Each structure stands twice: as structure tokens, then as C-alpha cells.
Amino acid sequence: MPQEMKLADEKFCFECGEAIKMKAEICPKCGVRQYSSSGLGVAAPNGKNKLAAALFALLLGGFGIHKFYLGKAGQGILFLIFCWTFIPALIGFIEGILFLTMSDQSFAQKYGTV
Incomplete structure (x- = not known):
């Protein structure tokens, strides 16, 4: 064929x-x-979803929840330590927008390792 x-x-x-x-x-x-496809976007091979990561970053990025979701606990703890400065919230918002504009394949390559 x-x-x-x-x-x-x-x-x-x-x-x-x-x-x-x-x-x-x-x-x-x-x-x-x-890559498996769900109703809300494409999931990476390890099951991480780009839309979920973007929503975590946009809504709870100041606490580093998206970092914990993506398996980057060290960065998540750093976000928690400095959450009172609102700098992590700004970084989280920017990362959320980057996740939304990133292609599914590049998200899976960067964050999809098992």
C-alpha cells in the first residue's frame, strides 16, 4: 500500500x-x-497530557504544581519556597502559554520520557 x-x-x-x-x-x-489520543488532546508515552500541564501552570503555577505533574519535583519545591514573591506565578503563567503553543510531538519529546 x-x-x-x-x-x-x-x-x-x-x-x-x-x-x-x-x-x-x-x-x-x-x-x-x-502517542495515545484522548478527548482532551494527545498524551505523551508516559501519560502526561499537554493540556493538563498547561492548566496547572496557568492556574496553580505559583505553587509549582505543573512542575510536580511533569516529574520535576526539585523545581516544584523551589517554586513552593518562593511562591510568596509572585515570581513563580509569573513564570508559571508564561510556561502555561508555552505549553499551549507547543506542538504535541515536541511536548512528548521534552516531557514524555517514562
Whole structure:
């Protein structure tokens, strides 16, 4: 089957571009894990969701909740220590906007490691 053609129950592999079944978690051709799609965006291979991280950063970024969610506990503790200065809130707001503008693939590459 040509690479440009796919059936209704198929999708393209993120790595090699081969048409694979929609429910496939791993591409049978190249062996790369596929990103799972939920109703609220694409989840990274470790289950972290870009939209959830962005909402945590925008709403609770001053306390570093988004850092804890993304597995960066040291930075989260630093945000908690300095939350009274409102600097972490400003940084969290900026990071939330960056998460929303970041592509799903770049989010998965940066924060999707298991």
C-alpha cells in the first residue's frame, strides 16, 4: 500500500509514516511507540497530557504544581519556597502559554520520557 493511502481505521506512524491500525500502540514496521489520543488532546508515552500541564501552570503555577505533574519535583519545591514573591506565578503563567503553543510531538519529546 502506498504511504499516502490509508483506510478509515488507520493512522500514520509518527516515526516512519507507515499506515498502521488506529488502535496500534507500537508500529509493527519500525517499533516506535505511538502517542495515545484522548478527548482532551494527545498524551505523551508516559501519560502526561499537554493540556493538563498547561492548566496547572496557568492556574496553580505559583505553587509549582505543573512542575510536580511533569516529574520535576526539585523545581516544584523551589517554586513552593518562593511562591510568596509572585515570581513563580509569573513564570508559571508564561510556561502555561508555552505549553499551549507547543506542538504535541515536541511536548512528548521534552516531557514524555517514562
